[in-house]
Amino acid sequence: MLAAVALAVIGLLVWATIATLSWLWGQAPAVAGAGTRLAGEAVTQIEQAAPGLQDQLSQWVPALLKEPLERWVPGIVDGAPAGDVSGADVGPVSRYPGLVRSYFARDGQLSEVRYTGRAAAAAVLAHYVQGFTAAGYTQQVISAAPEGEQHRFERDQDVIVLSLLRQPHGLVDVRLKVSSP
Secondary structure, three states, rough: HHHHHHHHHHHHHHHHHHHHHHHHHHHHHHHHHHHHHHHHHHHHHHHHHHOOHHHHHHHHOOOOHHHHHHHHHHOOOOOOOOOOOOOOOOOOOOOOOOOOOEEEEEEOOEEEEEEEOOOOOHHHHHHHHHHHHHHEEEEEEEEOOOEEEEEEEEEEOOEEEEEEEEOOHHHEEEEEEEEEE
């Protein structure tokens, strides 16, 4: 009788151990995803608090560690897309050198394109403002903040809205929305 009770207790302990381990195994992807997200947010906060830290870190981190770092914290090594997505550039102003087309959409008379890359935000903005004014567009500043600006360019019935966002790690994101009759 004592042996049967001991066997039952051992069986329950084995069952509890297996159940606990399987539950932990099921939680692992969620924990890993949360850890990756938190690490990415921490890197963003650090980069905002100490601009240029990414450039200094890239000098210290050997090339062998870049791939594992990119796997665990996406965007830490280089958050810029590798190449253009399908679509076409829009508007009369050529794309700022070094930017990559990261988004394209067309719906009737409305087209939207986004460019992403490493560049000085002031130089990118000056490129587009000068280009649009040289093409005969009038400019209006819609909004401006440290994290980005939005400008509206009009010529006859053509309207182009340019949004420039400053991203962490020295990236800029340029969005052009073009509506023409």
